[in-house]
Amino acid sequence: MSRREHWDRIWRTRAPQQVSWYQAEPGPSLALIAAAGIAKDAGIIDVGGGASLLVDRLLDLGYTNLAVLDIADAAMQGSRARLGARAAAVEWHEADVTAFEPPRRYALWHDRAVFHFLTEAEDRRKYVATLRKALQPRGTVVIATFAPDGPPKCSGLDVLRHDQATLGAELGPDFALQEVHRETHHTPSQAEQRFIYCRFQASG
Numbered sequence: 001m002s003r004r005e006h007w008d009r010i011w012r013t014r015a016p017q018q019v020s021w022y023q024a025e026p027g028p029s030l031a032l033i034a035a036a037g038i039a040k041d042a043g044i045i046d047v048g049g050g051a052s053l054l055v056d057r058l059l060d061l062g063y064t065n066l067a068v069l070d071i072a073d074a075a076m077q078g079s080r081a082r083l084g085a086r087a088a089a090v091e092w093h094e095a096d097v098t099a100f101e102p103p104r105r106y107a108l109w110h111d112r113a114v115f116h117f118l119t120e121a122e123d124r125r126k127y128v129a130t131l132r133k134a135l136q137p138r139g140t141v142v143i144a145t146f147a148p149d150g151p152p153k154c155s156g157l158d159v160l161r162h163d164q165a166t167l168g169a170e171l172g173p174d175f176a177l178q179e180v181h182r183e184t185h186h187t188p189s190q191a192e193q194r195f196i197y198c199r200f201q202a203s204g
Helices: 003-013 027-036 054-060 073-089 121-134 164-171
Strands: 044-047 066-070 090-094 106-111 135-146 175-186 192-202
Touching: 027 054, 027 106, 027 135, 027 175, 027 192, 044 054, 054 066, 054 073, 066 073, 073 090, 106 121, 121 135, 121 164, 135 164, 135 175, 164 175, 164 192
Parallel strands: 044 066, 044 106, 066 090, 106 135
Antiparallel strands: 135 192, 175 192
16 A cells, blocks of 8 residues: 555545544644744744644634645545634645645745655665755744654554654754753543654755
8 A cells, every 4th residue: 555545545545633643732843833033924834734733723823825735635634624714824735745746935845744754775875865956045944753652653553753853863964953942742532642852954
């Protein structure tokens, strides 16, 4: 089964509140985005954010230049329905990030959903290549993955757990680490999942 088929099946058979990574409030992401200090009209892309409430909260806070990228249109359909008329203010891109051709460049790249599923080095290389094409000079990257003491699998798939050193090595020397946040996420079933969030700034 391809990645697209896997995630389309997940989002066609489960409500967002039923998946283990569901967040009612994306607090760590919002704090790191605020810490980046970007303008409210600066471009932000949420990678793998199809069903996430992050876009809702950013709109609530007055951010006006938002994009969501997800491999599963079913996930984005739910968000567009939830947002109603506000969905028209957001760019929606259905694509695998490893093959995505960004239509423009963004001031901030956010990902809490995708990178730890890329267990093959070539997929991670393609992800970083997409990120570089999508990010403005001196742009910000906020990326969250399962931490070293996080789960080894998610949604029936193997994951690759990271810390700030391995994330920095994947992005390369052009990205300077600005901040690290660790989170113990409680799933809807009240299991614990440990995440690490990192904020990087591109050098140019």
